[in-house]
Structures are given as C-alpha cells and as structure tokens.
Amino acid sequence: MDNSLINYTLHLADTTLILSQRNSEWCGHGPILEQDIAITNISLDLLGQSRNFYQYAAQLINFSKHSEAKVSPSGGDLEGASEDSLAYLRTEREFKNLLLVELQNGDWGQTVLRQFFFSQFQYLLFEQLQQSKDEQLAAIAAKAIKETTYHVRWSSEWVIRLGDGTDESHQRMLHAIDELWRYTGELFEAAEYETAMGIDLAAIKQKWTEKVIAVFDEATLPVPENSFMQLGGKKGVHTEQLGYILTELQYMQRTYPNSNW
Amino acid sequence: MMYKTIDKKMLFSYLEEIKDPEVPVLSIIDLGIVRDIVLHDDEVEVFITPTYSGCPAMDMIATEIRVELATLGFKKVIITQTISPPWTTDWMSDEGKRKLKAYGIAAPDKRFVIPADGVECPLCNSTDTKLMSAFSSTACKSLYQCNDCKEPFDYFKCH
Ligand SMILES: [Zn+2]
Numbered sequence: 001m002d003n004s005l006i007n008y009t010l011h012l013a014d015t016t017l018i019l020s021q022r023n024s025e026w027c028g029h030g031p032i033l034e035q036d037i038a039i040t041n042i043s044l045d046l047l048g049q050s051r052n053f054y055q056y057a058a059q060l061i062n063f064s065k066h067s068e069a070k071v072s073p074s075g076g077d078l079e080g081a082s083e084d085s086l087a088y089l090r091t092e093r094e095f096k097n098l099l100l101v102e103l104q105n106g107d108w109g110q111t112v113l114r115q116f117f118f119s120q121f122q123y124l125l126f127e128q129l130q131q132s133k134d135e136q137l138a139a140i141a142a143k144a145i146k147e148t149t150y151h152v153r154w155s156s157e158w159v160i161r162l163g164d165g166t167d168e169s170h171q172r173m174l175h176a177i178d179e180l181w182r183y184t185g186e187l188f189e190a191a192e193y194e195t196a197m198g199i200d201l202a203a204i205k206q207k208w209t210e211k212v213i214a215v216f217d218e219a220t221l222p223v224p225e226n227s228f229m230q231l232g233g234k235k236g237v238h239t240e241q242l243g244y245i246l247t248e249l250q251y252m253q254r255t256y257p258n259s260n261w
Numbered sequence: 262m263m264y265k266t267i268d269k270k271m272l273f274s275y276l277e278e279i280k281d282p283e284v285p286v287l288s289i290i291d292l293g294i295v296r297d298i299v300l301h302d303d304e305v306e307v308f309i310t311p312t313y314s315g316c317p318a319m320d321m322i323a324t325e326i327r328v329e330l331a332t333l334g335f336k337k338v339i340i341t342q343t344i345s346p347p348w349t350t351d352w353m354s355d356e357g358k359r360k361l362k363a364y365g366i367a368a369p370d371k372r373f374v375i376p377a378d379g380v381e382c383p384l385c386n387s388t389d390t391k392l393m394s395a396f397s398s399t400a401c402k403s404l405y406q407c408n409d410c411k412e413p414f415d416y417f418k419c420h
Contacts, residue, residue: 142347
C-alpha cells in the first residue's frame with residue numbers, strides 16, 4: 001500500500017507539534033504579558049492542529065497495518081498507534097517536520113520572523129488543503145485556517161514593528177533574516193509524499209514570496225537573494241536541535257512508559 | 262430507567278446544565294458545541310465540536326456530558342468529536358450573547374470580524390475602546406480597554 005497519505009499527515013503533525021513546543025518555551029518569558037499570552041495562544045492552536053493530524057495518522061496506520069505498511073523504521077511495531085505513541089515514541093529520524101520550526105528561538109525578533117515565514121506558508125497551504133480530496137485533511141485545514149489567519153496578522157504586525165522600529169530592532173531583524181532565510185527553501189521543495197498528494201508548492205511559493213516582499217517593504221527590510229537552501233527535515237534528516245527538543249518532549253513517556261495525567 | 266421517557270429535545274435541555282469551564286456563564290448549548298444527539302434505547306451518542314483546534318476544555322466537557330447522561334440512566338454514552346463543518350460563533354445563541362455581555366465579555370459582533378478599536382464596552386456601552394491584543398486569556402477572546410470607563414475587557418472573537 002502507498003504510504004503517502006500517512007507520511008504526509010505525519011509531516012503536518014510533526015511540523016505543528018515541534019513549532020508548538022518551541023513557541024511554548026516563551027511561556028512566562030515573553031517581552032510583556034500580552035505578548036507572552038499571544039505566543040502561547042499560538043502555541044496552543046498549533047498543538048490542537050497537531051493532535052488532529054496525529055489522531056488521523058494513527059487511524060490510517062491502524063487501518064493499514066494488515067497490508068504490512070512499513071511506517072516506522074525503528075519503532076517497528078506501531079500496531080495500536082495513537083496520537084501519543086506517534087508524538088512520544090518516534091525517534092528523530094522518523095520526524096518529518098520542517099527544519100525551520102525546530103531551530104532555536106533566538107531573540108523575540110527571530111521567533112516572530114519564524115512565525116511569520118511559517119504562518120504565511122501554512123495559510124496558503126491550508127487554502128489548498130481544504131479543497132483536498134481527502135475529507136479529513138480538508139476538514140482539519142478548514143478548521144485550522146481560521147486560527148492561522150490570526151497568526152499571520154499577528155506575526156506580520158511584529159515584523160513591521162521591529163523592522164521599521166529602532167536601530168536596535170532593525171539590526172536584530174536583519175540578524176534574524178540571516179539566521180532563518182536558508183531554511184525557507186525547504187517549504188517549497190516537495191518530498192515524494194507531497195508530490196503524491198498533489199500539493200502545488202510552486203503556486204504557494206509564488207504567493208508566499210509576494211506576501212513576504214510586501215511585508216518586508218513595509219518593514220524596511222531587504223528580501224535576500226535566493227542562495228543556498230538547507231533541506232532534509234521532510235525526509236527525517238534534522239539539525240542537532242531536534243534531538244534536544246525530543247529529549248525534553250518525550251522524557252516522561254520514555255522514563256515512565258504508559259504514564260497518564 | 263429514567264432514560265426511557267427522555268427524548269432528544271429534553272436531552273438538549275439537560276445538557277444546558279453543562280457550562281464551558283472557561284466561560285462558566287455559557288452552557289455548551291449556548292455555545293453551539295453540541296451538534297447532535299442520537300438515541301437508541303439505553304444508548305446515546307452525542308456529537309460535539311471544538312471551538313478551536315486546541316481548545317483544552319473539550320476533554321472536561323466530554324467527561325461532564327458522560328456523567329450527566331449516566332445519571333439519567335443511560336448505559337452507554339458515546340461522545341463523538343466532529344470538526345466538519347468547523348465551529349463558528351454564528352452558532353452561539355442570542356441568549357448566549359446576552360449572558361456574555363452581562364458577564365462582562367463583549368459578544369461576537371459582525372462589524373468586528375477582525376478585532377479593531379470600537380467594540381462596544383460591555384460595562385458602560387461606550388464604543389470609544391481600544392484593542393490591546395488580538396489574543397487574550399483564552400483562544401476565543403481578544404483583549405480590549407475602554408477609553409471611557411477605563412476598564413479592560415475581553416471580546417469574544419467572531420470565528
Ligand atoms: Zn466602558
């Protein structure tokens with residue numbers, strides 16, 4: 001059986017989970033209370049989206065297990081997969097999230113710039129996905145796009161505020177662009193399972209680039225030339241950062257298997 | 262054996278007793294979270310939909326529905342979460358909107374689909390108000406401040 005749908009759903013689940021985990025590191029550390037609340041709200045939205053994707057992936061895996069679908073190279077037996085087993089018991093090489101979302105938060109500017117790059121992309125992706133022939137992915141996307149609309153607006157405002165702010169904030173945004181830009185190419189580089197799902201990443205790339213140019217113009221920030229782009233996350237080849245995130249995220253389940261709240 | 266005398270309409274009114282744990286003035290019926298109830302003898306299936314993908318109140322609401330229906334004598338209670346069609350504030354009852362305002366939260370207002378300055382203050386009815394943050398104490402609200410009475414207040418976002 002073709003595993004494209006399962007792998008693609010896991011890619012969506014992993015990406016939203018890891019970005020949620022990263023953003024939640026700001027909890028209690030945001031620059032001011034309102035923004036601490038904003039970034040953790042975004043984190044919660046992403047966690048909810050990832051739960052929807054993991055639940056669906058688990059359902060697909062359990063349904064396909066008779067057909068000897070090989071989904072987990074290491075976990076071997078994913079029989080009785082659940083949203084928890086998929087989030088807590090897969091290894092680094094099995095995670096298919098975008099590299100962009102696993103990078104360290106850096107300063108506030110870097111965090112909001114990453115959210116901006118990601119949310120603009122996610123909005124355009126969900127626009128397509130809600131038309132998907134797969135009813136469940138379409139339903140999750142139609143639900144989530146309302147939340148993403150807020151993330152796009154919030155992160156765009158911050159990029160403009162900091163880019164067109166003080167000398168210090170402008171410098172920090174230049175630094176953030178420098179840190180993150182080479183990870184944006186992966187958004188549009190289709191993995192096999194994305195091609196199989198019929199996602200038109202070229203169309204998304206064109207619109208995404210227009211949005212980024214418009215906001216960067218207002219923020220008085222330069223749009224970098226396309227240079228070397230780092231790939232790998234979608235295929236499970238990650239930066240060293242992901243291992244640290246998973247260590248923390250999976251610690252409880254691995255130390256006390258099957259523990260519950 | 263009480264369940265034998267209960268019809269769907271009555272069940273909806275029983276579920277009025279269950280409040281949203283985050284906005285305890287609203288019942289899950291006011292919010293439009295309960296999409297359908299299907300009865301087969303001593304079994305009942307309740308279809309609920311989350312307000313937001315990550316709404317942390319859903320597990321608690323599901324548990325409370327189970328308890329309420331078990332109390333009525335149902336042997337088997339199935340809670341099924343649906344996400345399509347996605348929840349919208351259009352499903353909130355007028356009664357719900359009235360209760361929200363009385364509780365100090367501005368109700369969703371079609372003129373402010375995108376939160377902006379000017380949402381009516383639930384405390385003094387002034388429209389001279391300022392959006393402080395699109396995100397507030399829960400996913401479903403934005404934070405405002407009234408320029409007249411100076412009080413901060415939440416606005417239940419159109420969704
Ligand atoms: Zn007022």
